[in-house]
Amino acid sequence: MSEISLHVEGLKKYFAVRRGFFQRVAGWVKAVDNIDLAVPKGKTLGLVGESGCGKSTVARLVLRLLEPDAGRIVYEGRDITHLPPRDLNALRKEMQIVFQDPYGSLNPRMTIGQTIKEGLRKMRLSKGARRERLEELLQMVGLSAGSADRYPHEFSGGQRQRAGIARALSVEPSLVICDEPVSALDVSIQAQIINLLKDLQDRLGLSYLFISHDLNVVGYLSDRVAVMYLGQIMEYADADDLFESPCHPYSQALLSAVPRPEAGAKRGLSSLGGEVPSPLDPPPGCKFQARCPYAEVRCREEPVAFYRVGGNHLVRCWKPAES
Numbered sequence: 001m002s003e004i005s006l007h008v009e010g011l012k013k014y015f016a017v018r019r020g021f022f023q024r025v026a027g028w029v030k031a032v033d034n035i036d037l038a039v040p041k042g043k044t045l046g047l048v049g050e051s052g053c054g055k056s057t058v059a060r061l062v063l064r065l066l067e068p069d070a071g072r073i074v075y076e077g078r079d080i081t082h083l084p085p086r087d088l089n090a091l092r093k094e095m096q097i098v099f100q101d102p103y104g105s106l107n108p109r110m111t112i113g114q115t116i117k118e119g120l121r122k123m124r125l126s127k128g129a130r131r132e133r134l135e136e137l138l139q140m141v142g143l144s145a146g147s148a149d150r151y152p153h154e155f156s157g158g159q160r161q162r163a164g165i166a167r168a169l170s171v172e173p174s175l176v177i178c179d180e181p182v183s184a185l186d187v188s189i190q191a192q193i194i195n196l197l198k199d200l201q202d203r204l205g206l207s208y209l210f211i212s213h214d215l216n217v218v219g220y221l222s223d224r225v226a227v228m229y230l231g232q233i234m235e236y237a238d239a240d241d242l243f244e245s246p247c248h249p250y251s252q253a254l255l256s257a258v259p260r261p262e263a264g265a266k267r268g269l270s271s272l273g274g275e276v277p278s279p280l281d282p283p284p285g286c287k288f289q290a291r292c293p294y295a296e297v298r299c300r301e302e303p304v305a306f307y308r309v310g311g312n313h314l315v316r317c318w319k320p321a322e323s
């Protein structure tokens, strides 16, 4: 039995940007540029980075909603990179996604009960068993039995996200990809949903790929964290190691943007200076160098490989690798 639920190797997805009357290719957005990741079974891999760095593209590639340009996607020891469309339905029962905006992903014309039952239909249960399972799912995510007859617009944001989670769980997946599941919610509600996800993981042994732009949120749930910038992983470490001793200047900046009451004033990514380079025209060398306070000539000229700074801690930067 594999200890890894999902791993990807050398994953790449470039989007062509076309311009003009003849729609000529004017450049490529390297949305996912040679990424290796692993989600351990029953654990959470956090994927964190600013908007546009390629997080959702990773999710869509893993779910086979997009075809990768290169690389391998291995789920439960099985290479699913080129799984034919007829096998994708079975795969999508095992891998589910929870989106940022459940309002957009729940059908507004269906009651929550109907939406969840749609998932249950795939499970080939008798009518009675379906009704029982629906009640069980609602209870599991903290919704009342009466919620089944209500429409998405009758729910609060947090309740809608609970319904979205119940729908994802209806097909009994083993891997759930959470793409910014709490970003649209108030902070107090965020904590409730994160606790719910944690409880469900403990109860059902779920593996999570948890995507967020907020390192604080990622920290609550993740066992391992990958920090992503312009299509590449910059740092990859156990969550404790990353929070205690972040090595990449980008991770350090993200961490300094996490408000800590004892630290007083909040510093942000703005303290880095520089601008996020256009994803269309990433700089040669290290992708972060335009904003990096420590950038040297070689950072501008030479691509940086991953270095192991200890145990399971990898960083794509010369500086910590040499110290």
Ligand SMILES: Nc1ncnc2c1ncn2[C@@H]1O[C@H](COP(=O)(O)OP(=O)(O)OP(=O)(O)O)[C@@H](O)[C@H]1O
Pocket (backbone or CB within 6 Å): 015, 016, 029, 031, 049, 050, 051, 052, 053, 054, 055, 056, 057, 058, 213, 279
């Ligand atoms: N279908 C597409 N065609 C062209 N470019 C795309 C496509 N999908 C994504 N991109 C580009 O790829 C890059 C990565 O996008 P992606 O949605 O994966 O980022 P993200 O990290 O999920 O951002 P956010 O935090 O805003 O959700 C962006 O520059 C985006 O504009």
Ligand SMILES: [Mg+2]
Pocket (backbone or CB within 6 Å): 055, 056, 057, 179
């Ligand atoms: Mg996204």
